[in-house]
Amino acid sequence: xxTWDIGHFDNDTAADFCAGLDGAAAGxxxxxxxxxxxxxxxxxxxxxxxxxxAAEAVxxxxxxxxxxxxxxxxxxxxGPDESLPVFPADLRPLAAQALERVLxxxxxxxxxxxxxxxxxxxxxxxxxxxxxxxxxxxxxx
Numbered sequence: 001x002x003t004w005d006i007g008h009f010d011n012d013t014a015a016d017f018c019a020g021l022d023g024a025a026a027g028x029x030x031x032x033x034x035x036x037x038x039x040x041x042x043x044x045x046x047x048x049x050x051x052x053x054a055a056e057a058v059x060x061x062x063x064x065x066x067x068x069x070x071x072x073x074x075x076x077x078x079g080p081d082e083s084l085p086v087f088p089a090d091l092r093p094l095a096a097q098a099l100e101r102v103l104x105x106x107x108x109x110x111x112x113x114x115x116x117x118x119x120x121x122x123x124x125x126x127x128x129x130x131x132x133x134x135x136x137x138x139x140x141x
Contacts, residue, residue, distance in 0.1 A: 006113075006122040008062035008129065009078040013055035018080040030085050036060040037091065040098035047106060054102045054109035058126060061095035065132040068092065072132075096134035099126055 002012035040057035
């Protein structure tokens with residue numbers, strides 16, 4: 001699968017996506033992130049989400065989450081080198097929706113990870129990323 005670890009950027013597709021962000025004009029970067037998220041989120045629940053779309057969506061979601069409270073900064077060498085814009089808040093629910101599709105039964109990326117011993121750790125990392133993007137509301141105090 002062109003993957004070397006469970007990190008959000010630790011595969012060829014995600015690294016290529018980030019290189020594409022670096023090669024794009026500064027004003028185009030938000031649109032590229034939005035398109036990657038929309039491609040995954042827009043796939044119907046019954047449709048199969050292919051590996052490349054899912055891997056790009058995970059990387060894009062990690063970039064959005066890095067700007068959220070509780071988000072992890074992107075420090076990997078496989079992430080973008082160029083600065084990214086401050087993403088608008090409407091990307092958060094789109095990113096969370098894309099991650100739901102990535103984790104769904106009809107996702108090639110999830111299917112491939114589930115065939116490995118690292119599958120549970122990968123799923124946990126993606127769920128944690130989703131939680132940063134769309135925190136579950138706790139009981140009112």
